Amino acid sequence: GNSVTQMEGPVTLSEEAFLTINCTYTATGYPSLFWYVQYPGEGLQLLLKATKADDKGSNKGFEATYRKETTSFHLEKGSVQVSDSAVYFCALSGSNNRKLIWGLGTSLAVNP
């Protein structure tokens, strides 16, 4: 079945550091891939998405590229800010399935 594997946290970085959070998936067909973010005390928000191979999703300085050859959707940001401190979830939605399959989440703490 479909699954998502996400790097375990917590991740602690200094402000302006480069961020990578790894996410790989297993799926049949052509899934859509998502990154969601949950800021402290808030609900989940869609950060970015990609619906087909080689698509790059981007938002708020974050990027992730749908790599079918490596079945990956790694999240990157060139220079993190304290306000990026949150939990990040990688997820996929199968081509014939409306359910989201979730990674376990990666907690990011950015120190000033």
Add this chain to the structure above:
Amino acid sequence: GAVVSQHPSRVICKSGTSVKIECRSLDFQATTMFWYRQFPKKSLMLMATSNEGSKATYEQGVEKDKFLINHASLTLSTLTVTSAHPEDSSFYICSARGPAAGEGQFFGPGTRLTVL
């Protein structure tokens, strides 16, 4: 656009009572909504898929008689936790599938349930 609200945001109840949580899509119609439970420092656990006008589809291990789901309209789904016990205390989150294909899900802000 694509805003999902939940009510209440926080509820405290006594053991043995029932609690109803509402999930509304405010500016779009949602034929499918999802109910999740989130444990501290853990990922979301999908409890059930709520389909407008039909019975909900529950995930394995989720008691359908305990977690009653009603999706009576295209903008409202309700989750009722019946005969709540302290172990039901958790953060419950609903989401609605976006109106466009491949849009993913839009999440409500969650409801913190505490059962005393």
